Amino acid sequence: MRPISATYQDPLDLVWLHAASSLGIRVERSAEVFASWDGCGILRIGTPETLDADDSLAQMVLHELCHLLVEGPDAITLPDWGLQNDPSKVVHEHATLRLQAALADTVGLREFFAATTVFRKYYDQLTDHPLEAGDDPAIDLALVAWHRSRAEPWAGPLDRALRLTAELAHVVQNIAPSDSLWSRDKR
Numbered sequence: 001m002r003p004i005s006a007t008y009q010d011p012l013d014l015v016w017l018h019a020a021s022s023l024g025i026r027v028e029r030s031a032e033v034f035a036s037w038d039g040c041g042i043l044r045i046g047t048p049e050t051l052d053a054d055d056s057l058a059q060m061v062l063h064e065l066c067h068l069l070v071e072g073p074d075a076i077t078l079p080d081w082g083l084q085n086d087p088s089k090v091v092h093e094h095a096t097l098r099l100q101a102a103l104a105d106t107v108g109l110r111e112f113f114a115a116t117t118v119f120r121k122y123y124d125q126l127t128d129h130p131l132e133a134g135d136d137p138a139i140d141l142a143l144v145a146w147h148r149s150r151a152e153p154w155a156g157p158l159d160r161a162l163r164l165t166a167e168l169a170h171v172v173q174n175i176a177p178s179d180s181l182w183s184r185d186k187r
Contacts, residue, residue, distance in 0.1 A: 019161035069145040094138035107166035
């Protein structure tokens with residue numbers, strides 16, 4: 001038997017694991033959760049077989065980072081950013097989705113980073129300018145979070161991960177099958 005000294009890792013996973021790590025967040029995969037933040041440094045994301053076919057670790061990590069940006073710096077010490085599936089917090093989920101779309105738009109990958117679960121319909125109905133003034137109360141929360149995302153320690157890791165994701169997309173978009181997320185968004 002030959003010795004194995006290295007393992008394969010998905011390049012996109014590496015990009016987003018590095019971004020999370022740069023922000024002090026360790027990501028673990030678990031079939032026991034969809035996504036869960038323990039408030040002590042560990043973000044658990046479902047294993048591939050527990051997620052939808054159009055979900056990726058990258059999309060899940062970006063979404064959870066957007067939750068943290070919406071909830072503010074103190075939320076990093078709270079389990080699940082202080083949300084714990086509270087139905088009254090739907091506006092916070094909407095703000096998270098607006099921020100997620102705005103960040104994805106910076107590299108032309110909104111569809112690639114699209115929301116999952118029942119909130120996909122809301123995400124898909126966002127305008128081309130998800131942070132533009134309007135009557136949705138989520139806009140104000142998303143704008144505050146956007147400004148947080150443009151400052152350190154967030155801007156560097158987020159911008160780098162988004163840029164590297166776009167570079168990977170550029171490399172494979174013309175050879176990816178038409179039903180692949182990699183073939184969808186164009187820069």
